[in-house]
Structure formats: structure tokens, C-alpha cells
Amino acid sequence: MLKELFFRFIDLLDAVLFEPFRAENVISSWGTNPLRSVWIFILFFSALSAGAGYVFISPPFTNRSLGQLITAAVAHLLFFLLLPYAIAFITDGYAQSKGRKGNANLFLHFVRFSLSLFITTAAWGILLSQFGWKGGFGIVTLYTIHYGFFMAVMVRGTSYIYDLKFRDSLFINLTTFVITFFLPLSMYFAIISSFSPAFQ
Known part of the structure; x- marks a missing residue:
């Protein structure tokens, strides 16, 4: 049972990605x-990995x-929770304006499962920090890659x-990219700056 579920999960990610x-x-x-259930699993681990990645790439490590x-994990959890709705809303509206049939529900699921890419953020953060790409430059590089x-x-x-x-698809995704690009970074720094006194 678990083996079958695992292979179905891998097949789902393979199809989406x-x-x-x-x-x-x-x-x-x-x-x-x-x-x-799959979405909650992806959401939790993507947010945790993204939070860990940004901590790993921003030394020094203290208490x-x-x-x-x-x-950072909570900030990314909120971002990953809201981002699929924004992307699905913008994309579906644009597609309908081009005379295409609305398919927001399917595309919402597609965006959610695509966020599984961010599960690798922590590993990338460790790798980049080993090459000396740390601090602000490292964070921007890490974020841009993902x-x-x-x-x-x-x-x-x-x-x-x-x-x-392809041209229309690229245009709508570039528009969405511009709209959402600074959201996770701004949320991350806002929450860190707001709560940092509690961690001193």
C-alpha cells in the first residue's frame, strides 16, 4: 500500500515538473x-526547506x-500557501481573455505541486554557502535559482x-513573476526584523 502510494506520488511530481x-x-x-494530503506534505516540507536554506546561507549561526x-519557515509557509491562488487567478483570467476555457481548479493543483521544487532549497543553501556565496548575494542567488x-x-x-x-505563456508568467518576485524576501526580512528581539 505505502509502496504504491509512493510511486503514485513520484508519478504525480514527474507529470507536473x-x-x-x-x-x-x-x-x-x-x-x-x-x-x-499531498499538498500539505509538499507545503510543509517546502516551507521548512526554504526557511532552512535562507538560514544556512546567512551565517554566523548563533543561539x-x-x-x-x-x-523563516512560517514566512515561506504563508507565502507558499497564498502564491498558488494568485498565480492561478492571474493565469486563468488571462487564458480566458484569450478565448480559452477556464481551468482554474486544475491549474491551482498544478501550481501547488510545482512548489515541490523548493524542497531542495536547504541543500542548495548549504552548497552555495560552501562556495562562499553567502549573505545578501547568496540569498538573491538561491531565490533566483528556485x-x-x-x-x-x-x-x-x-x-x-x-x-x-509559448510567447503568450511566457508573457503571463513573466507578469506573474514581476508581481510576486519580492513577496517571499520581503516577508522573510519583515518577520525576522519584527521578531528578532525575542531571539536575543
């Missing part, structure tokens, strides 16, 4: 409750680091799900 032409069929083969990890991969997945997914040309 690498073969978006299969995404609709694979997502629709899951029930509502299993999809919600405040655990508190920073928690607040958001770049994420946007590439979004462009392909938008093209297939809404049957849009």
Missing part, C-alpha cells in the same frame, strides 16, 4: 482528500538561528493546460 501534458490526467486520477529558522526553475515549469504547464502559444 517534467511532463505537463500528462498532468491533467494524473491529477484527476487522485481523489480530493489524497490531493489535499538565534533556531528562532530565525522557525520564523524561482527560475519554478517559472520554467509554470511556462510549460500554462502552455499545455490552456493550449497557449
